[in-house]
Amino acid sequence: MKRSLFIAILCLCPFLLMAADKVKDVTPDEAEKLISKSEVTVLDVRTEEEFKEGHIKGAKNVDIMSKDFAQKLAQLDKTKPVLVHCQAGGRSTRSLPKLEQAGFNEIYHLKGGMSEWQEKGKPVEK
Numbered sequence: 001m002k003r004s005l006f007i008a009i010l011c012l013c014p015f016l017l018m019a020a021d022k023v024k025d026v027t028p029d030e031a032e033k034l035i036s037k038s039e040v041t042v043l044d045v046r047t048e049e050e051f052k053e054g055h056i057k058g059a060k061n062v063d064i065m066s067k068d069f070a071q072k073l074a075q076l077d078k079t080k081p082v083l084v085h086c087q088a089g090g091r092s093t094r095s096l097p098k099l100e101q102a103g104f105n106e107i108y109h110l111k112g113g114m115s116e117w118q119e120k121g122k123p124v125e126k
Helices: 002-022 028-036 048-053 069-074 090-102 113-119
Strands: 023-026 041-044 082-085 107-110
Touching (some): 028 082, 028 113, 069 090, 082 113, 090 107, 107 113
Parallel strands (some): 023 107, 082 107
């Protein structure tokens, strides 16, 4: 059993390293700089209800739990970097492989999500 697990981990390592190359974790301060330069598409993967309660200005809301998540990703501009976030980081972390599969090559992941963004006093739009 341990040997099988070890072999499985070894087989996955190249894929994990590839993912690490395309994804950069950023702080709210770093994310704000990217947004202010209009360098990224801000992708909020929370529910529509969460999004309506407050979101980053200009963010596009595509709920990761929706059945048409992949189709909605396909409609976004893949030539532009994307900054993805959720409330705390769990759902956005799960979205990273899907973003790569959709063809995004430059992905930024907001560490701590909206919770961290708001805790740092960053602007929120309703």
